[in-house]
Amino acid sequence: MKPLLPFFEAVGRRWVAVFEEVGRFFYILHSTILWTFRKPFDVREWVRQMVRVGVESVPVVGLTALFTGMVLALQTYRGFARFHAEGFVASVVSLSLTRELAPVLAALMIAGRIGSSFAAELGTMRVTEQIDALYAMAVEPVQYLVVPRVGAATVMLPFLVVLADGIGVFGGYAVAVGLMGANPVVYWDKTFQYLDLNDVFSGLIKAAVFGLILAVTGCSKGFFTTGGAEGVGRATTAAVVMASLVILLSDFFLTKILF
Amino acid sequence: MQEQSSGSSRRLPKIAVIDLWKSFSGKEVLRGVNLTVAPGESLVIVGGSGAGKSVLLKHLIGLIQPDRGHVIVDGEDLACADPERCLAIRRKFGMSFQEGALFDSMNVFDNIAFPLRRHTRMSEEEIAERVRECLNLVHLSGIEKKMPAQLSGGMRRRVGFARAIALKPEILLFDEPNTGLDPITAAAIDRVIMEMRDKLPVTMVTITHDMSSAFRIADRIAMLRDGKIVAVAAPEEFRTLPDPYVQGFLAGQPVDEEVA
Numbered sequence: 001m002k003p004l005l006p007f008f009e010a011v012g013r014r015w016v017a018v019f020e021e022v023g024r025f026f027y028i029l030h031s032t033i034l035w036t037f038r039k040p041f042d043v044r045e046w047v048r049q050m051v052r053v054g055v056e057s058v059p060v061v062g063l064t065a066l067f068t069g070m071v072l073a074l075q076t077y078r079g080f081a082r083f084h085a086e087g088f089v090a091s092v093v094s095l096s097l098t099r100e101l102a103p104v105l106a107a108l109m110i111a112g113r114i115g116s117s118f119a120a121e122l123g124t125m126r127v128t129e130q131i132d133a134l135y136a137m138a139v140e141p142v143q144y145l146v147v148p149r150v151g152a153a154t155v156m157l158p159f160l161v162v163l164a165d166g167i168g169v170f171g172g173y174a175v176a177v178g179l180m181g182a183n184p185v186v187y188w189d190k191t192f193q194y195l196d197l198n199d200v201f202s203g204l205i206k207a208a209v210f211g212l213i214l215a216v217t218g219c220s221k222g223f224f225t226t227g228g229a230e231g232v233g234r235a236t237t238a239a240v241v242m243a244s245l246v247i248l249l250s251d252f253f254l255t256k257i258l259f
Numbered sequence: 260m261q262e263q264s265s266g267s268s269r270r271l272p273k274i275a276v277i278d279l280w281k282s283f284s285g286k287e288v289l290r291g292v293n294l295t296v297a298p299g300e301s302l303v304i305v306g307g308s309g310a311g312k313s314v315l316l317k318h319l320i321g322l323i324q325p326d327r328g329h330v331i332v333d334g335e336d337l338a339c340a341d342p343e344r345c346l347a348i349r350r351k352f353g354m355s356f357q358e359g360a361l362f363d364s365m366n367v368f369d370n371i372a373f374p375l376r377r378h379t380r381m382s383e384e385e386i387a388e389r390v391r392e393c394l395n396l397v398h399l400s401g402i403e404k405k406m407p408a409q410l411s412g413g414m415r416r417r418v419g420f421a422r423a424i425a426l427k428p429e430i431l432l433f434d435e436p437n438t439g440l441d442p443i444t445a446a447a448i449d450r451v452i453m454e455m456r457d458k459l460p461v462t463m464v465t466i467t468h469d470m471s472s473a474f475r476i477a478d479r480i481a482m483l484r485d486g487k488i489v490a491v492a493a494p495e496e497f498r499t500l501p502d503p504y505v506q507g508f509l510a511g512q513p514v515d516e517e518v519a
Contacts, residue, residue: 038343040377124363125362128358128360128363129356129357129358129360130360130361130362130363132317132322132354132356132360133354133356133360133361133362133422135320135321135322135349136320136322136349136352136353136354136356136423136432137349137373137374137377137378137422137426138346138347138349138350138352138374138378139346139374139377140342140346
């Protein structure tokens with residue numbers, strides 16, 4: 001057994017690290033929820049973060065959705081043509097976008113754009129003692145820094161996804177009608193024929209949950225940063241990787257629960 | 260444990276530290292610290308690098324929670340359960356950090372105005388007036404619009420002081436106020452601290468490893484070593500303490516750890 005000890009130690013350390021990470025995530029989530037409903041409410045900070053997460057992400061999310069819709073139409077058109085089912089391209093595009101692709105891809109893009117910047121910002125504030133300074137000024141750092149960021153991401157992601165739904169469907173329409181010669185009236189009709197309002201709503205619920213996940217991950221990574229400039233770099237990378245993974249994992253379970 | 264001998268501790272202490280223990284990942288940093296700070300006095304805690312000075316100072320304001328022991332401020336234990344009560348106790352404090360810890364997204368004015376906007380209902384004119392007052396106290400003016408990155412190290416620290424006193428705290432904590440500064444700037448910082456001590460009705464706790472600075476600003480000096488307070492005395496008395504470690508520290512000479 002003795003020679004195997006280092007191996008077990010290494011495995012054990014890994015597991016401890018994983019549990020620490022999970023603990024930090026839920027600690028931040030818990031105190032965020034707690035401090036969201038306490039005064040003072042920082043309207044200015046909320047608006048600032050909402051502009052940052054929402055408005056400033058429109059180009060990125062829009063482009064992602066446009067090309068996703070376009071390539072989806074292109075691929076399904078080629079594939080479905082083999083068994084003469086081109087008529088269903090519109091339904092496939094609209095269903096897969098609203099239920100799955102728009103929320104997941106938008107969330108992944110925002111995780112890269114916003115989750116990372118949350119981690120970098122809070123991480124820098126941590127290593128330069130600015131978070132301690134807030135605390136020393138009797139300002140709860142979670143309330144001042146984390147609550148508006150998590151709130152903004154949770155609120156704004158569904159809006160971005162509504163936009164992505166629209167732009168993606170338009171992209172599919174443009175490719176199918178403009179490039180592949182589908183009948184515009186039929187395509188438009190088929191887009192909505194099998195689409196329920198519930199499909200859209202489930203996508204929006206997903207979006208809100210993903211927004212919460214990516215913001216809490218970014219904030220907790222930043223909030224618990226150690227080790228100076230290098231630590232900030234590590235926190236930033238880890239925030240994106242972890243948020244993306246958790247988004248993809250939770251996507252499966254959310255889909256299973258929601259329908 | 261060590262009993263405080265100074266006469267000033269006869270009054271109800273502003274801060275009382277009782278048997279404070281703290282370890283980080285197995286390493287014991289504080290090993291039963293006992294310390295009292297009398298109202299209105301300026302206590303300087305000295306000690307070598309890694310003696311646990313910063314950790315002790317951060318315990319005083321609750322930035323770090325002890326493993327064991329208590330920090331009592333005005334008769335109230337800091338380890339209180341209610342987070343809002345904690346915030347109220349913390350409002351009695353102003354703390355200045357090593358590198359200033361200014362918010363780098365805000366200019367000097369907004370940095371100093373931040374606690375005022377957050378905690379008071381002062382109008383913008385009153386805030387501007389108070390910011391000017393605080394900057395005057397630390398001998399700075401006309402830099403309100405500058406960003407922290409544009410300031411020198413000494414100026415950043417003084418802006419940090421100004422921010423710490425903005426809310427008229429009862430207790431001021433200084434974390435290594437003149438570490439890493441040239442001797443002239445360091446002396447200027449000391450002068451600012453002395454002026455604040457004389458002009459403001461505050462209790463001050465400073466940590467430093469600079470003995471000349473300690474003698475300038477202290478009413479009492481406490482020596483922290485290996486996670487314990489090994490000596491507390493008024494400055495003139497402190498110079499004559501027989502403890503070999505204290506004498507080594509004063510002379511700037513290495514002391515054999517085993518012998519001491």
